[in-house]
Amino acid sequence: MWFRALTVLVAVALLAAGCVRDERPLSATGALAWTDCGDGFQCAKLAVPLDHDVPDGERIRISVIRLPATGDRIGSLLLNPGGPGGSGVAYARAAQAVVSPGVRARFDIVGFDPRGVGESAPVDCLDDRRLDAFLALDATPDDAAERAALERGSREFAQGCAAHAGKLLRHVGTVDAARDMDALREALGDRKLTYLGKSYGTFLGAVYADLFPGRTRALVLDGAVDPALSRFRFNADQAAGFEVAFRAYVDDCLARGDCPFRSRDADGALEELTELLRRTDRHPLPAGAGGDAGDRVVTEPLALLGALTPLYDRGGWPMLTEALTQAFKGDGTMLLHNADTLVDRAFDGYSNQTEANMAVNCVDGVYPKDVAAYERAAADLSRTAPRFGPYIAWSSLPCAYWPARPTFQNHPLTAKGAPPILVVGTTRDPATPYAWARSLAGELESGVLLTYDGDGHTAYNSGDTCVDTAVDRYLVTGAPPKNGATCP
Known part of the structure; x- marks a missing residue:
């Protein structure tokens, strides 16, 4: 199982092959109607199809929150804290502890509860x-x-x-959540996705990149999950x-x-x-x-x-x-x-x-x-x-x-054609072992591995200046560190 900090409905024909690129037109409706929800945050709901293969069918609403950029804005940075089951809305509320001041200056910090979670059609x-x-x-x-x-x-x-x-149980998987995330990207007005996912959030990010490689800008996958592992190997x-x-x-x-x-x-x-x-x-x-x-x-x-x-x-x-x-x-x-x-x-x-x-x-x-x-x-x-x-x-x-x-x-996700994707692994991570970060970085066609030699689950904004500097530079400029770099 994935624990909290520790996934997909597709057509039966895709089961054997796993994820495939999905460049179909988006099915969300309209722009987001933001309202003030305290402490500088704005909240909204995004309507998406319960079943993305039936875009005109029943809809559910995804709960979204953002903290507007404080400086020269680049776009939106979407967050996922892991789980599965972790609330991205609650995570974004803690933006000061989640991302650096420099990143908050350049991006609207956006959190969302994935379908089935929290305030988004909860299971x-x-x-x-x-x-x-x-x-x-x-x-x-x-x-x-x-x-x-x-x-x-x-x-x-x-x-x-x-x-x-x-x-709802048939539609709470990660492929559905990734397609929701693409609908959210469009509703936010971003041409391409900038994303920070931790723990399970790395799997969500990798699935997104595999489905929409041409719509990714910069993805940080911290505390990586290896999507190729069987469920029992994962547990072991x-x-x-x-x-x-x-x-x-x-x-x-x-x-x-x-x-x-x-x-x-x-x-x-x-x-x-x-x-x-x-x-x-x-x-x-x-x-x-x-x-x-x-x-x-x-x-x-x-x-x-x-x-x-x-x-x-x-x-x-x-x-x-x-x-x-x-x-x-x-x-x-x-x-x-x-x-x-x-x-x-x-x-x-x-x-x-x-x-x-x-x-x-x-x-x-x-x-x-x-x-x-x-x-x-x-x-x-x-x-x-x-x-x-x-x-x-x-x-x-x-x-x-x-x-x-x-x-x-379960199979490797390659995200063929995506720009560099930064995978961060901690050598003594308890919940997502370091070997998974090495595997994911190798499976992604454009994967770049950054190693943190340390303890704890995930590394970014946890106290190591080397990791924070590399991640911040990548998010702002799109330029990753050298593949295989180690901190400290």
Whole structure:
């Protein structure tokens, strides 16, 4: 699965070949009617066809926000924060933390919620109580009863999506989102697309470039996804990435001397985390009284999510130390807080991020229908990524019961004829392993790889001047750094 910071309906005839260029006339209607929505931002809705192959049929509305350029304007910079399921509207609201002042001066910063997400015809599957129960399910079943419960919960998730999202499920994939993005580009008045996509947003950007190579100007794909990977290979690589990131955290923690671990070596500390997860499997941790926790407890999957969330950003490592210190003392409050952050659960309930994430993933690749295949994958990953692998393998199980057919066959995207596309990879990225950036840059005909030797998920505007300078120059001028350049 793709986690948040971690996809396509095309004609059946395209399934075997995957994405093809789409230079058909645009089907969105009219210009955007902007209204003030506070703090200098303007908001609008873009009408697009539910089914792009039926341009005169039912329409849905895409929620859009922009922050006008402060200086000599070049055009619009479209953003996607990843997921799938992340809100581009919320991401653009944080423009000061997302892009540099120099880029904000030259571009209108534009965010949009992709179809199925947030305020754009959102996918709805479960109420908050049932979603709590689903996310707390034992996702590393140890016996037949636990496996049956996981199967039942995964089936009910898929059935809930079918009941509440219906025909939308067939149209939430990434090819549809890319075609929406092209309609938005035209409505914004931009001849060609300038784009910053992170994590899953790199896949969306690569699909766009493959469909519309002649309509791209400058695309930054940061924290890259390799579209050629099978779904199970994707899960395996991601699990390995989290293992690498956790070891990097442990090495730093031991060197600093403020660790919650009894062991003074990395292998011993990793085994302590393994044992903590085993204990929460047998005896869930309390998470404090009242507040966000209510009467919830921290089961093994919630503890695991709570441990991996701070790995997304090196700045979150002290928060991981605090959470593990509490947990080793029998208190799961901080782990639960971290897990809730990842799945976008607030005191008043969930956004639809988790449901949208599953809905897009399940149509963006071919998943086995046989539950035994997930069990075998989990067993394999228990050896190569023992802490995170089995959970990630089982997390895709709802796709085995999905009511909409997969509509994207994983394959390399070349974007033949596109101008240079900048792919940024971080060497110890937990969610999108560095190898994926190398692969994507090699698959794209005009791919240019920029490597950041560091930790955390994605690199741009995260504190490294070398990366920021290279990306800013490319966005403004279209001139990429030398292929294979490394920062710092």
